Amino acid sequence: MKLLTVSPAPHIRDKASTRSIMLDVLIALAPTLVASIVIFGFQALLVTGVCVGMAVLSEFVFEKGVKKSVTINDLSAVVTGVLLSFCLPVDIPLWIAGLGSVIAIVVVKQLFGGIGQNFANPAITARVVLLISFGGAMSTYAIDGVTSATPLAAGAANPGVLGMFLGNHAGSLGETCALTLLIGGAYLVVRKVISWHIPVAYIGTVAVVSLIAQQDLSIQLMGGGLLLGAIFMATDYATSPMTNAGKLVYGVGCGLLTMMIRLWGATPEGVSYAILLMNILTPHIDKLTAHKALGGDAA
């Protein structure tokens, strides 16, 4: 008889793997990618392609370079690439898009230890770095060749609720089409990749504050990066809290910060900064909202 396998329990495992989870995220992002091509043209696909390609390439090169095992097969770099491209304007110079991927993967993800170890969301951090470094290229939104501001900017045209819902307005590649973003979010919840807590707390908080501050609800909810951020960015495992209570706190925090920046800040949009700030608070939220062990009060 051949030698028998001796391994620790459990001897059965759930089907879900890191790769299958990332694949689910990509499936959830696919409708929005299609929408971005419809809205912004073929160039949208090119930007996404460059971001994904550079993200995977830089992960591969970095891991080879430092002699770590290569993890591009887990598809997390692909997700980062897509997410980064989704928060870029369509006519971003491609080299800037590619540079964003390198920042996201090498600086934010790999230098902190790779998947699961980064304290800030790679795509968002890279976007913020690009925004600070290339302010002009990053905030020029063209649609059908006409440059305009996003509906969130003061004095911008209001595309109407339906236009906003379908995404036919200025904005980053993947943030404009509320319909496809919501479909993607529903898919992730159904597949149990994410729970409803962060998106609902986040979007709910923005809605409540908007009503109190007498803002146009449809613009606040659908005119900027809120849906993309709340569904796909704020739910990033590595940088958001573990427990449901923590997720609610985190979602509300993201919502409040977003609205503070939108209402009082110097920039029209605040989703990226809000999520980034809450990323930093995540370890503390985790600590304060940790589950208590069953019977854990006694020795």
Added chain:
Amino acid sequence: MGNHGIRLNGHKNTVDCKPVAMPVPAKVRIPLALLGANTSTFLVQKGDEVAVGQPVATQGQGIGVPVYASVSGKVAGIETVRLASGAIVDAVVIESDGRQTPWEGIKPPVVEDLKSFLEAVRQSGVVGLGGAGFPTWVKLNAEVEYLIINGSECEPYCTADYIALRDFTADVVEGVRLVKEYGKIPKVIIGVKHPPQGIEEAFKAIPGAEIKHLQEYYPVGAERMLIKETTGRVIPGRKLPKDVGCIVLNVNTAAYLARYLRTGMPLVSRTVTVDGSAVNTPSVITAPIGTPVGDIFEAAGGFKCEPAKILAGGPMMGVCLPNLDFPLLWQNGSFLALDAKDAKVPDSTACIRCGRCVDHCPMNLMAFQIGKAYEARDLDTLKKIRADLCIECGCCAYVCPAKRDMVTANKLAKRYMADEARKEANK
């Protein structure tokens, strides 16, 4: 608040099987597998003729129970054997004569009160048959409010408890009645997921007995979960069921107790589920204690393909056996043989902080932190997150998409905590 573990595919392939007595094995090795076995005394020596039910050794002072010959034949010697736990213990080796002659000293015990009942339970050789293997008489020596009968058997494949409840209902009921009466336990709850027909009727013989349909989750049969589900009580910290007024008894344990009190034949054989993707005919087999696992698989029609992994116990908490020579122990309720596909050990990757382990830990632990804290030998954090309360059920590792070996990490963490506590105490 607590999580509700996981849902598993039951794989209860043997649920319609009748227990089949296997052919008498040529040789059995009966290990002194109990705590304190180092203080054992052998009552037989090489060359002695023994009969079924004859005591061959006493093991341990204090909590020990006697060990009995499970076959009739000749003592071939005392050997050391390695158990699945890794422990190396002495074993009485008996070459069977195939006749299964009962020992002449077999007679029903005289039981009048709790003291004589507990002594009888001790003499029965019965230990926790659900898997723990803890001497039953020690457990029964407590004043409690609830007697909880565990018939949940939540590990996939395992059916020995369900079948005991279905086919040996009278024995189970009698065992429960005896424990309840001698222990003066006011309430009895039988926890089952799928009660076999007629169970409600049978347990009406015991006043105050209640059948509780358990929720369909793993590990609902774990002692702490079962007590919570049936009584609503939570065992504080590392205390025992009796500290919340409960005794939990496995259905098979109850049945064997009843048989001993009726016949005087101690625990010398038990029913085991034999299943898994490499087994020809999934079966329920009654086998003498100490039978080599290989013989038990033989009795189930052998293997349909080369087995790649042999498990004692279920797939969630079972232990791998490195060969087929291992002897059947009292607490083994199932043996599984898995084919190469089922035996494959997945590659593990870094934790992605998905939180699934936290969502599914039935003990409500922040499971992902335990391994990290152990690697750093961070005793303060381990204490704070109560790694010591991990019941090693495997839910965290089961759901982990990064396929991390979380249970191993938790076991190491628990051992580390115990070692440090001992060091602290010896200071």
